Amino acid sequence: MPDILQNVPENDPLRNPDQKKLIDQILEVNRDRPGATMVVLNELQKQIGFVSEAMQAYAAKELKVPVSSVHGVxxxxxxxxxxxxxxxxxxxxxxTACYVGGTPQLIEKAKQLLGIDVGQTTPDGAITLEVCRCVGACSQAxxxxxxxxxxxxxxxxxxxxSIRTLQD
Ligand code: FES
Incomplete structure (x- = not known):
C-alpha cells in the first residue's frame, strides 16, 4: 500500500474498494487535461460527495502537484x-448587504438551534450549516x-x- 494511504481514517472513501476505484478512475481520465487539479476535485466532489483531507493528499500525489495547492483550491x-x-x-x-443586514445574528441563532458550528452537519445527518457569497438578492438582505x-x-x-420544515 502506498505511504499516503497508511494514515487514512477507516471511514474514508479511499478505504472503500468501490469508492477507491471511482477515485482512481477520475484521476486516470482527467490527469492529463488542462487544469487537471480543478477538474479532478470537481469530479470528486460531485461523485463522492466531498473531498476529505486524505483524498486531497492522494489526488496531489497522483497529479504530482503540491498538496498545499490542492488544499488552497x-x-x-x-x-x-x-x-x-x-x-x-x-x-x-x-x-456586504446581508452581513450588515444581520447575517451574523442569524448564524448565531442557527448555531444555537442546531447545536453545530458553521461547516458542520447535525449528528443525524439532516442539516449542514454553511455560509456563502452574495447570491444576487441583496435588496432582500x-x-x-x-x-x-x-x-x-x-x-x-x-x-x-424554517428549520423545523427541514426536520419533518
Ligand atoms: S449580499 Fe447577500 S444576496 Fe447580495
Whole structure:
C-alpha cells in the first residue's frame, strides 16, 4: 500500500474498494487535461460527495502537484466540502448587504438551534450549516438559502420554524 494511504481514517472513501476505484478512475481520465487539479476535485466532489483531507493528499500525489495547492483550491471555493453534507443545507449569505443586514445574528441563532458550528452537519445527518457569497438578492438582505431556495429578510425569530420544515 502506498505511504499516503497508511494514515487514512477507516471511514474514508479511499478505504472503500468501490469508492477507491471511482477515485482512481477520475484521476486516470482527467490527469492529463488542462487544469487537471480543478477538474479532478470537481469530479470528486460531485461523485463522492466531498473531498476529505486524505483524498486531497492522494489526488496531489497522483497529479504530482503540491498538496498545499490542492488544499488552497478546496478551501477557496465553497462548493467543496471536506466532510459529507447533510440531507439539507442551510447557507447564510456573507455578502456586504446581508452581513450588515444581520447575517451574523442569524448564524448565531442557527448555531444555537442546531447545536453545530458553521461547516458542520447535525449528528443525524439532516442539516449542514454553511455560509456563502452574495447570491444576487441583496435588496432582500439578509438572505438565507435552504437547499436551493432563497429566502429574504430573514429574522432570527423565524428560524426555528424554517428549520423545523427541514426536520419533518
Ligand atoms: S449580499 Fe447577500 S444576496 Fe447580495
Amino acid at each position: 478546496v478551501s477557496f471555493y465553497s462548493f467543496f466540502t471536506t466532510t459529507p453534507r447533510g440531507r439539507h443545507v442551510i447557507k447564510f449569505c456573507m455578502g 439578509p438572505v438565507m438559502v435552504m437547499d436551493e431556495e432563497i429566502s429574504g429578510r430573514v429574522r432570527p425569530n423565524k428560524l426555528p420554524q
